[in-house]
Amino acid sequence: MYKLSSEPLLNAQQIDRRLESLAQELKACNFDVILSALTGSYIFTADLSRRIATPKLRIAFIKASSYGESDKPNAKVHISGLESLDIKGKRVLLIDDILDTGNTMKSLVEALADYKPASITTCVLLNKESRRVVDFHADFVGFDIEDKFVVGYGLDYANDYRTFPEVWALEEA
Numbered sequence: 632m633y634k635l636s637s638e639p640l641l642n643a644q645q646i647d648r649r650l651e652s653l654a655q656e657l658k659a660c661n662f663d664v665i666l667s668a669l670t671g672s673y674i675f676t677a678d679l680s681r682r683i684a685t686p687k688l689r690i691a692f693i694k695a696s697s698y699g700e701s702d703k704p705n706a707k708v709h710i711s712g713l714e715s716l717d718i719k720g721k722r723v724l725l726i727d728d729i730l731d732t733g734n735t736m737k738s739l740v741e742a743l744a745d746y747k748p749a750s751i752t753t754c755v756l757l758n759k760e761s762r763r764v765v766d767f768h769a770d771f772v773g774f775d776i777e778d779k780f781v782v783g784y785g786l787d788y789a790n791d792y793r794t795f796p797e798v799w800a801l802e803e804a
Contacts, residue, residue, distance in 0.1 A: 632803070632804040633780075633788065633801040633802065633803060633804060634801070634802055634803075634804045635782075635792075635799045635800070635801065635802075636779075636799055636800040636801070636802055639783070639797035639798060639799050640776060640779065640781060640797075640798045640799060640800050641774060641776075641784075641797060641798040642797050643796040643797050645774075646773075646784060646796075646797070646798070649773050649774060650678055650679055650682055650773070651682065653679065653682075653754070653771060653773055654679055654682030654683050656771060657679070657683055657724065657754065657771065658683055658685075660722065660724070660752060661685075661722065662683075662688060662722045662723065662724040662752070663687070663688070663689065663718075663721035663722045663723070663749075664688070664689045664690070664691055664718055664721050664722070664723045664724070664748075665679075665680050665683070665688060665689070665690045665691070665723075665724045665726060666690075666691050666692070666693060666716075666718070666723050666724065666725045666726065666743070667690065667691070667692050667693075667726050668692075668693055668694075668695040668725065668726065668727040668728070668735070668739060669692050669693065669694045669695070669712075670694070670785070670787070670793075671727070671728035671729065671785050671786050671787065671793075672726050672727050672728040672756070672785060673692075673785055674784055674785035674793075675726060675728055675756045675773070675784065675785055676690070676726045679726065679754075691712075691715075691716060691718075692712060693710060693711065693712035693713060693716070693739070694709075694710065694711045694712050695708055695709070695710050695727070695735050695738070695739055696708070696709045708734055708735050708738040708739070710738065710739065710742055713742055713743075713746070716743075716746055718743065718746050718747075718748040719746060719747045719748065720747065720748065720749050721748050721749055722748070722749050722750045722752070723743065723748045723749075723750065723751045723752065724752050724753075724754060725739060725740065725743065725751055725752065725753050725754070726753075726754050726755070727739070727753070727754075727755050727756075728755065728756050728757065728785055728786050729755060729756065729757040729758075729759065729781070729786065730753075730755040730757070730758045730759065730763075730767070730768075730769050730772070731759045731762045731763075732762055732763060732764040732765065733763045733764060733765040733766070733767035734764065734765055736753060736755070736767055736769065737765050737767040740753065740767075752770045752771070753769045753770045753771070754769060754770065754771040754772075754773075755769045755771075755772055755773065756773040756774065756784070756785075757772075757773060757774055757775075757776050757781065757786075757798070758772040758773075758774070758775045758776065759775075759776055759777070759778055760775060761777070761778045762778055774798075776798075779800040779801075780800065780801045781798050781799065781800055781801070782795065782798070782799050782800075782801055783795030783796070783797050783798045783799045784796065784797060784798050786798065788801055
C-alpha cells in the first residue's frame with residue numbers, strides 16, 4: 632500500500648519554469664517531428680510542444696511500456712505504433728517521461744534507427760541516474776531526481792495519479 636509524500640517533489644511552478652528554459656534550448660534544434668512515448672509523457676509533450684511551436688513541427692505518438700501495473704520496470708520493453716511512422720530523413724525529438732534504468736529509451740532509439748531518421752535527440756522530464764542499468768543518457772533533461780517512485784504530471788502507478796499538476800513521490804504506507 633502506498634501514500635503520497637507530504638509535499639510534491641516538483642511543484643507546478645518549478646515544472647513551468649523548467650519547461651520555459653527547456654523549450655528555448657530545444658527550439659534551436661529545428662526538429663521536424665516530436666515523437667512522444669505514451670502514456671506517461673503526454674502532458675510533458677503537450678506543454679513542451681506548445682512552447683516550441685513552429686508551423687511545420689509534427690507530433691506523433693508511440694506506446695512504450697516497461698512497468699505495466701508494477702512499481703518496478705521490466706527489462707522487456709513493449710513498443711507499438713512504429714509501423715505508421717514517417718520519420719525517414721527527419722530530425723526527431725523523442726520525448727519520454729522518465730529515464731530510469733535506461734532500457735525503455737535505449738530500446739526506443741534502437742527501434743527508431745531502423746526507420747532512418749536524420750537524427751534522434753532524446754528529452755526526458757525526469758532523470759534517475761542512480762537507477763541506470765544500461766549505458767544511456769538523454770540529450771535533454773528536465774530534472775534530475777533521487778531514486779523514488781514518482782507520480783503526477785502524466786506519470787502513474789497502475790494508471791492512477793496521472794492528472795496531478797505536480798510530481799509526487801509514492802511512499803509505503
